[in-house]
Amino acid sequence: MTAAARRGTTTVSERAVRRIAERATTEALPGRTAKATATVRGRRAELSLGVTLPYPAPLADGVHDVQRHVVERTRELTGLDLPTARVSVTSLAAPRHSRAPMSPTAETDSPGTNSPRAPARWWSRRRIPLTVLTSVAALGCGALALDLIQVHTAHRAAAAWRVSAVHWLSGHGPGDPGVVIAGALTALVGIWMVVLAVTPGRRRQSTVHTAAERVDAAVDRSAVESLVRDAVGGVAGITAVRVRVRRRRVTVRARLAFGDRAQTSAAVTAAARAAVSSCRLRREPRVRAVVVPEPLWQPPVPAPVPATAVATKGVAQ
Incomplete structure (x- = not known):
């Protein structure tokens, strides 16, 4: 065997x-x-x-x-x-099937369990900057190593670009404008890489609370904007809605066609807060709602008091 x-x-x-x-x-x-x-x-x-x-x-x-x-x-x-x-x-x-998403090994979470602490932010892997930096470094080091190998093993003359670079560097000191510009660009690239390393990135994603252990979930802010827009759009009298979701604040601007402005503003704020709360964001942002009347909007006219009610009031006095 x-x-x-x-x-x-x-x-x-x-x-x-x-x-x-x-x-x-x-x-x-x-x-x-x-x-x-x-x-x-x-x-x-x-x-x-x-x-x-x-x-x-x-x-x-x-x-x-x-x-x-x-x-x-x-x-x-x-x-x-x-x-x-x-x-x-x-x-x-919108769901394409009448049944909810299923899991063959579905297990219900206990409703009374506490949700574990979700991470504050998801960290981006910075694939594009890392690929660019790695490619440039690999090409430069590879070209230099290949030229050195050819010089020491095949006894060839040094490449023209390496000779030119050495001659240029020997004739230009630290105060030369070209050296200063190259140093400034290198410093900016270094600062940029440090910023990318210490910041999480993925600013358009917000983490959410989950009831399961070892499960990290995040939702794109455009999805939260869609939920809030749909919720506010269902308020009576609202014709157009603009929503902007940031990390700490959700701004809602709605256009009012008819109805009482104060009552509609309260309803819009309540609908937006309910939509944001349903997302279970780890850091729930504040909601700021602004209701702007349409040009043809007219304040509601108070209902006239019936004559019988006036007569009854006079008899009581």
């Missing part, structure tokens, strides 16, 4: 993990597609998903079901160690 060490190894590519995760997301959300990114290091995998959830539906519960089903199916089919999956809600859409 062949020894286990001589039978070979099975390697699961990142592309296979990504396709399996996307297929598992389709199983949990029938009719929906997902975009996944996967990283495989040995027997351990990391997975991130961008999904579209049906509306209306609880965001935290939907993310929990998708995350749990994708993790279990990916572990089962790949055999890799997948601790968890990061699920990002990229948009909301």
Whole structure:
């Protein structure tokens, strides 16, 4: 019998993990597609998903079901160690099926359990800046190493660009304008990389509370804007709504066509606060609502007092 060490190894590519995760997301959300990114290091995998959830539906519960089903199916089919999956809600859409998103291994969360503390912000991996910086550094170091190898092994003359660079540097000191400009640009790039390293990024995403352990969920602010816009648009007398969601404040500007302005403003504020609260954001922003009357808006005329009521009042006096 062949020894286990001589039978070979099975390697699961990142592309296979990504396709399996996307297929598992389709199983949990029938009719929906997902975009996944996967990283495989040995027997351990990391997975991130961008999904579209049906509306209306609880965001935290939907993310929990998708995350749990994708993790279990990916572990089962790949055999890799997948601790968890990061699920990002990229948009909301009207449900295409009459049933809610299902999970084959669905387990109900106890209603009385306390939600674990959600992270303040999701950190971006800074793929584009890292790729650009790595590519430039690799090209420069690779060209220099190749030229040095050719000079010392093949006994060739140094490349013209390296000779020109050495001659230019030997004739220009620290006070030369070209050296100063190059140093300033290098310092700006360094400051930019430091800022990217110490800031989380993903400013358009806000984390939400979940009832499950080891589940981190975030919702795009455009989805919160859509929820608030739909909620405020259902208030009687409102014709147009503009919503802007920031980290600490939600600003709502609504146009009033008819009705009492004070009552409508209170209704708009209540509807916006209810929509924001339903998202279960970790840091719930303040709501500021402004109701602007349309040019043709007229204040409601008080209802006339019936003559019988006036007569009754006079008799009582």
